Amino acid sequence: MLIDTETCNTMECPLLYDFGCAIIDLHRNIQAKFRIILTDIFHGEQELMKSAYYADKLPTYIQAIENNSVLTMNIWDLKHFIKDLCDYYGVSFICAHNARFDYKSTQTTIRYLTKSKARYLFPYGVEWWDTMKMAQSTICKQKRYIAWCKENGYICKNGQVKKTAEILYRYITKDQDFQEEHTALSDVLIECEIFWKCYDCHKKMDKKLW
Numbered sequence: 001m002l003i004d005t006e007t008c009n010t011m012e013c014p015l016l017y018d019f020g021c022a023i024i025d026l027h028r029n030i031q032a033k034f035r036i037i038l039t040d041i042f043h044g045e046q047e048l049m050k051s052a053y054y055a056d057k058l059p060t061y062i063q064a065i066e067n068n069s070v071l072t073m074n075i076w077d078l079k080h081f082i083k084d085l086c087d088y089y090g091v092s093f094i095c096a097h098n099a100r101f102d103y104k105s106t107q108t109t110i111r112y113l114t115k116s117k118a119r120y121l122f123p124y125g126v127e128w129w130d131t132m133k134m135a136q137s138t139i140c141k142q143k144r145y146i147a148w149c150k151e152n153g154y155i156c157k158n159g160q161v162k163k164t165a166e167i168l169y170r171y172i173t174k175d176q177d178f179q180e181e182h183t184a185l186s187d188v189l190i191e192c193e194i195f196w197k198c199y200d201c202h203k204k205m206d207k208k209l210w
């Protein structure tokens with residue numbers, strides 16, 4: 001299961017309001033995909049929602065909810081929904097780009113909303129993978145990628161090549177104009193391509209979050 005979360009509040013205490021996920025396999029198949037708005041935060045914490053990093057997109061969220069083009073759930077429904085997905089599809093790991101942040105946002109949110117009655121959004125003990133680590137072990141080591149980043153100015157202050165999902169996707173698709181939507185499901189679909197591209201390298205890679 002590849003996931004992405006869009007959050008409000010601070011980076012130290014992120015609270016998710018938009019959750020995207022896709023169930024995939026290693027053969028470029030997407031078995032299922034979902035975009036879910038967490039009503040406890042989106043509707044229940046309107047002051048905090050003003051701090052959302054992409055608050056300018058909130059009208060599009062409201063329109064999507066009104067059009068029933070997204071699912072809406074409270075935190076308990078989302079927790080049970082994720083467990084059912086994991087059971088039904090036999091999910092063996094959860095994966096995200098820069099997964100440490102998404103792990104933190106899901107934990108912070110469920111503990112905040114349930115007053116720590118529930119401490120994990122995902123089934124306890126499920127393994128976490130990180131496509132950023134995977135890319136660092138494969139794509140980012142390739143001479144072609146390093147040269148491409150230098151040519152296009154995708155270099156960090158420390159001299160390392162950039163490894164954000166947006167830059168990696170530009171490289172994979174050869175679309176220099178691509179920009180992430182920064183909505184959860186659209187970003188998940190980008191990360192699916194990064195995940196598959198890493199596996200296509202057929203190299204040993206670091207993938208586990210811990």
